[in-house]
Amino acid sequence: MEGDSTNLDAAIESLLNVEKQMRLAGDVAGTRKAVIDIVELCYKAGAWKTLNDQIVLLSKRRGQLKQAITAMVQKAMDYIDLTPDIDTRVELIKTLSSVSAGKIYVEIERARLIKRLANIKEEQGKIDEAADLMQEVAVETFGSMAKTEKIAFILEQVRLCLDRQDYVRAQILSRKISTRVFDADP
Structure with a gap:
């Protein structure tokens, strides 16, 4: 199990670097893909706490593109019904709600x-x-x-x-x- 979380953290870290490069270059499609890949990676690993943390982290990034946040929220919403229990579901909904608060898009x-x-x-x-x-x-x-x-x-x-x-x-x-x-x- 420890090896899995280390692999997940390493994969997320490398995707975060890709996301940063794409975001700073103004590449909408690349940033959107990197953000969605991070969300998918957390989901496939069943790391719901990490998923919530990454959603918050990615949304607070300086100069984060609106399209990337929209894609991330929509992708994570697909996983709400796939959560293992009601507490995890509520936590994911609250995280997505706080991230989307005050954003018209x-x-x-x-x-x-x-x-x-x-x-x-x-x-x-x-x-x-x-x-x-x-x-x-x-x-x-x-x-x-x-x-x-x-x-x-x-x-x-x-x-x-x-x-x-x-x-x-x-x-x-x-x-x-x-x-x-x-x-x-x-």
Whole structure:
């Protein structure tokens, strides 16, 4: 086992050097590939803690390219359902959510992550936490998100508010959706 972690660390280290060279050269495709390779390497080794650490490290790199961060977040999101247990899953979602916070180019991914985390909290019976998580995302301002996805997200926010009997907030949220949307044929 010790040999595996040493090999993983060495492979990550060499990929980090490649990523740095590509990033400093402004090579979008090369940087994206290096970042994705690091994420894949951690996943294949089953090193979830290392995966979380690398995601944070790569996102904080000076002058990191937006396309690389977007690709990294999207790739890591593919692995959420493949995590071995619920704690690992929650940790990965929280890591990706913190990395994507405040970045417009990954706002849709962040909204989807928050929704998944809220679903997990709701399954655990923590309705208040789930509702609070959903409230922090203002999807109505997202220009790049599909209208149907926005509406589904807002309806989910309304449902969680009703579940915790917060009728005032539910009514405020429900006004964000035009009733004409429901009249139109899909």
